Amino acid sequence: MMKTILSKSSKFGIVAGIILIFCEMINLTSTLAEILEKLFTGGTAAKNAITPFYMGLVVGLIVFFTTINFLRTRNSQKKYSFGQGFFAAVTISIVSGLLISLLNIILGSYLVNGKDVRVYLEALAPDVIRAFLFQTDIQKAVTYYFMSTILGSMAALILFWISQKTNQPAKSVRALTHLKEKIQIGRAFERYPAVKTVLILLLIIAFLLLPLVINAYTISVLGIVLIYAIMGLGLNLIVGLSGQLVFGYVAFFALGAYTFGLLTAPKPFGIEMNFWLALLVSLIVAGIGGFLVGLPIMNLRGDYLAIVTLGFAEIVRILINSNLMADYTGGPQGIKNIGQPIQPSIFEKYFGEPLEDNVWFLYLIIFVFLIVLYAAFRLQYSRTGRSWEAMREDETVAQACGVTTSSYKVLAIVIGAAIAGAAGALYASRNTYTGPSEYAFMVSVNALAVVVVGGMGSIPGTLLGAFIIKGLPELLRDLENYRMVVFGALLIVMMIIRPEGIWPVKRRKLSVAPESIEILKEDLKP
Secondary structure, three states: OHHHHHHHHHHHHHHHHHHHHHHHHOOHHHHHHHHHHHHHHOOOOOOOOOOHHHHHHHHHHHHHHHHHHHHHHHHHHOOOOHHHHHHHHHHHHHHHHHHHHHHHHHHHHHHHOOOOHHHOOOOOOHHHHHHHOOOOOHHHHHHHHHHHHHHHHHHHHHHHHHHHHHOHHHHHHHHHHHHHHHOOHHHHHHHOHHHHHHHHHHHHHHHHHHHHOOOHHHHHHHHHHHHHHHHHHHHHHHHHHOOOOOOOOHHHHHHHHHHHHHHHOOOOOOOOOOHHHHHHHHHHHHHHHHHHHHHHHOOOOHHHHHHHHHHHHHHHHHHHHOHHHHHHHOHHHOEEOOOOOOOOOHHHHHHOOOOOHHHHHHHHHHHHHHHHHHHHHHHHOOHHHHHHHHHHHOHHHHHHOOOOHHHHHHHHHHHHHHHHHHHHHHHHHHHOEEOHHHHOHHHHHHHHHHHHHHOOOOHHHHHHHHHHHHHHHHHOHHHHHHHHHHHHHHHHHHHHHOOOOOOOOOOOOOOOOHHHHHHHHHHHOO
């Protein structure tokens, strides 16, 4: 028993030590400490200085990994005794403390000998190392880090021991379950549909007033989030409802953007078409592109479909980036001075002055978003939506039930492509520029992540996913070079906790009236 605990605790101690070393080597821990100090005290820590928040982060990481070790070992060994738990905690703290202390000794030797660590680790400037080592006091640094790991392990042991004695986690889960049973919002909406209508209207009003009270930066972030929400709603019809794995969704986004740019920009054709007419044409062109892609691949499934659509996206990207097409698409330089809609005079008439351009364009994005949202809801809960869901669950059974799967596959791709084209047109007009570098494969990955993270087939989940994928990284911008590291870690945690998505779609249930059951029983009687 003790040998097993020693083995598992040592492994977790190594993992905790490696993560502590990684965070220190990229200077992430001190950056997080500075942000925490600003949030909780309003002060500003000295750059790269060791603060209580910094040591608290070290302790927190050890608490986290020690608690995970306790939970995993309890699952296999039923329950810890206090002595076994103490032994596991000490083992984790010693192993992780030795690793982080070894790093500090190595960094201190480099600093004392005058070697430039930045040759190997760009983030570790001499000032950073001095901060980690308490101004080159290596013995003091080793002692503090070692004591921090021990303190973290003991804190985790105490918390875990209290939870075992009080069974508090289980009580919390039961309380949440009972709370969920008591609060039946969906049933309340079914009984009082007027309440649901009023709440929706209040949300729309609040949404429309939002652009007037937020700053320019937030307007910019909200605009890109809504554009990706529009894309997510279109891709949700293809991936979430009809079950077709499409990796080349960015191709339709690019078709809409370039079509709009060519129709409204003064060069290369000088058409300078009206905004709304150009938006409609962009939507149609992207839909035609979806139709041309959907016809030859309507009998493909899974990975084959994903590879073909990915190839189509690469063809589009290479064509718009080609010098041979520069006279028509602008080539690598892209299209500049793309047209924007003219603000109606109604705002100036009733408010005394016109809206700012970015506020007006955000209202335009909101308007298109609401139209797409309404269309997505109508499609999902229509006969077509039920046919798509049947295809997603089992295509063979759907065919046996009379669903023409090939036609419905193409229809899903066409509608989803048209929505992506509209999003692309808004994106190009918003930036007044579009170029091939903006339509890389990562755009398709982000759009697919919006659907997967929010919940496959879930419209509210898609909206939430758009905020997480495009909005959350902006909120983490204070982390500078580390924001994508933190964002990736948050995604990993989320996918472990909620693999079906944050807001998964609710499965439809067939309910049979009690009188119908009685009639069926009577009919079955001999």
